[in-house]
Amino acid sequence: MLTLYDFLESGNGYKVRLVLHQLGRPFRLVLKNILRGETRAPDFLAKNPNGRIPLLELPDGRCLAESDAILFYFAEGTEYLPEDRYERAQVLQWMFFEQYSHEPNIATVRFWVHFMKPEQIDERQLAKKRELGYAALGVMEKHLTTRSFVVGERYSIADVALYAYTHVAHEGGFDLASYPKVRSWLARVVEQPRHVPIMKSDYGT
Amino acid sequence: MLTLYDFLESGNGYKVRLVLHQLGRPFRLVLKNILRGETRAPDFLAKNPNGRIPLLELPDGRCLAESDAILFYFAEGTEYLPEDRYERAQVLQWMFFEQYSHEPNIATVRFWVHFMKPEQIDERQLAKKRELGYAALGVMEKHLTTRSFVVGERYSIADVALYAYTHVAHEGGFDLASYPKVRSWLARVVEQPRHVPIMKSDYGT
Numbered sequence: 382m383l384t385l386y387d388f389l390e391s392g393n394g395y396k397v398r399l400v401l402h403q404l405g406r407p408f409r410l411v412l413k414n415i416l417r418g419e420t421r422a423p424d425f426l427a428k429n430p431n432g433r434i435p436l437l438e439l440p441d442g443r444c445l446a447e448s449d450a451i452l453f454y455f456a457e458g459t460e461y462l463p464e465d466r467y468e469r470a471q472v473l474q475w476m477f478f479e480q481y482s483h484e485p486n487i488a489t490v491r492f493w494v495h496f497m498k499p500e501q502i503d504e505r506q507l508a509k510k511r512e513l514g515y516a517a518l519g520v521m522e523k524h525l526t527t528r529s530f531v532v533g534e535r536y537s538i539a540d541v542a543l544y545a546y547t548h549v550a551h552e553g554g555f556d557l558a559s560y561p562k563v564r565s566w567l568a569r570v571v572e573q574p575r576h577v578p579i580m581k582s583d584y585g586t
Numbered sequence: 587m588l589t590l591y592d593f594l595e596s597g598n599g600y601k602v603r604l605v606l607h608q609l610g611r612p613f614r615l616v617l618k619n620i621l622r623g624e625t626r627a628p629d630f631l632a633k634n635p636n637g638r639i640p641l642l643e644l645p646d647g648r649c650l651a652e653s654d655a656i657l658f659y660f661a662e663g664t665e666y667l668p669e670d671r672y673e674r675a676q677v678l679q680w681m682f683f684e685q686y687s688h689e690p691n692i693a694t695v696r697f698w699v700h701f702m703k704p705e706q707i708d709e710r711q712l713a714k715k716r717e718l719g720y721a722a723l724g725v726m727e728k729h730l731t732t733r734s735f736v737v738g739e740r741y742s743i744a745d746v747a748l749y750a751y752t753h754v755a756h757e758g759g760f761d762l763a764s765y766p767k768v769r770s771w772l773a774r775v776v777e778q779p780r781h782v783p784i785m786k787s788d789y790g791t
Contacts, residue, residue, distance in 0.1 A: 447682035454675035470659035477652035520635045
């Protein structure tokens with residue numbers, strides 16, 4: 382049995398839950414409360430020295446970290462990763478875009494707004510990250526103007542990676558009103574077979 | 587002929603130059619001065635809406651962005667990417683670690699120290715990024731304590747990705763004295779066949 386160490390509100394964890402569900406791969410979910418430092422405890426650091434969820438543990442005990450690397454691991458050889466070499470590289474391009482230009486801004490702002498006390502928030506950093514988050518949404522809007530999905534006109538793990546935090550961006554105060562192509566793409570992702578929402582603990586085990 | 591849009595001092599650009607050189611793939615280098623906003627000009631944004639180098643342009647005009655996605659594109663089917671599925675996912679794990687936990691701290695501090703005036707630097711952000719940069723180096727030190735290379739005991743694009751900014755970390759004021767395993771790994775990377783240093787414009791064309 383696969384084990385996924387996760388935090389339910391995490392978009393990064395949700396990506397993995399969604400793809401495992403769509404692939405019909407059962408897994409055991411072990412929750413780690415990142416707000417209480419449970420991913421910095423010695424037992425967890427022994428599995429992932431970088432101290433982050435999601436973390437995948439294979440039945441033989443080997444571990445794999447980084448949400449988008451885990452997606453790639455499961456998607457290889459399936460309909461969720463293109464067979465064409467250039468398209469496969471494009472999927473990675475958008476996953477690296479997500480982790481570098483999108484998640485550190487959109488997900489971080491959501492985390493701050495959700496989990497931190499107002500006096501803990503650096504307003505200047507928040508404004509900077511909000512600006513960069515909107516810039517990332519702008520790149521997506523432009524890209525999706527001529528496309529139904531992120532790569533190759535087919536739903537892939539690039540869509541999963543970008544969907545995870547885009548669809549909850551409003552929880553960080555992002556307004557998608559000016560991003561109609563992004564909004565219609567979000568609706569297409571939800572329509573995919575075996576789609577499951579974020580923050581549910583009653584599936585996958 | 588391949589075209590690489592690049593900025594010579596960029597470690598992200600250097601990764602691609604290094605791998606293309608090691609693979610014996612000739613390419614045309616087109617320099618874009620990021621300090622003068624040349625990657626935000628309309629002609630460049632038409633090729634990469636995210637406005638960043640390195641950007642690869644294939645002979646047929648198709649483009650690929652994100653340094654680590656470009657590395658993966660060229661490394662598939664070569665000695666620089668493992669054939670084993672789990673090891674391939676581990677390579678991606680370390681490349682995502684590099685782009686999320688390493689580059690935004692170590693490379694950004696180097697950039698600030700190198701290219702910004704002291705009065706432009708937010709000292710609190712600098713201190714925070716320096717702390718996170720050392721944390722990333724700590725994760726590498728621990729990992730390399732029992733390994734010669736990052737994945738599978740063989741030089742791969744995971745080493746290239748992490749080498750790029752680790753070997754110039756001192757230019758951002760990082761002291762590697764307490765990271766002996768990282769330092770001996772840096773030396774092993776340099777010993778690889780057809781290694782080339784950063785910031786050279788006289789090769790590859």
